Amino acid sequence: MVTEAEWERVQGELRFGQVITGTVVRVPKPGAIGVFVDIGLGVEGFVDVVLLPRRRIEDWPVEGTVTDFEIWWVHTGHQQIRLKPSDPKYLCEDFADFVARYRPTWPSEIGKALRGPKPSTP
Incomplete structure (x- = not known):
């Protein structure tokens, strides 16, 4: 964990x-999980x-896989950055349906700062 100021x-x-x-890494x-x-x-x-x-x-990425991820949301209590795979081969098959159902505001959140109003979370 990092200090609150660093977080x-x-x-x-x-x-x-x-x-x-x-x-x-794991x-x-x-x-x-x-x-x-x-x-x-x-x-x-x-x-x-x-x-995934x-x-x-x-088809999941294995330990040691280096790839791109997008910042999906932040778990403040655990000081954890939640990610989604950028590469479609590592992304769930129904991602568009998932977003429409559980996080329809996602497109409007892209580019916004992590701090501020919290996005909806699945």
């Missing part, structure tokens, strides 16, 4: 939808299972 600084520099390159329970990503900011990145392929967990 505030990190959030102030990032935007929803911003693409950031990261390295998958896949604790393939098909059940998600993947943890080192995004080089001193705070943890995480991709939730709901955003459901048909074949073999």
Whole structure:
């Protein structure tokens, strides 16, 4: 964990939808939780299972995978940046339907600062 001041600084520099390159560092329970990503900011990145392929967990990025992610939302209590894969091969098959159903405001949030009004969360 970083200090509260550092956490505030990190959030102030990032935007929803911003693409950031990261390295998958842990896949604790393939098909059940998600993947943890080192995004080089001193705070943890995480991709939730709901955003990863459901048909074949073999399509999940494995430890050591370096790829691009988009900033999806922020879990303030855990000082964690939630990510979504930029590469469609690592993204759930029904992402457009998922967004329409659970996060319809996503397109309007892209480019906005992480701090400020909190987006809806699935």
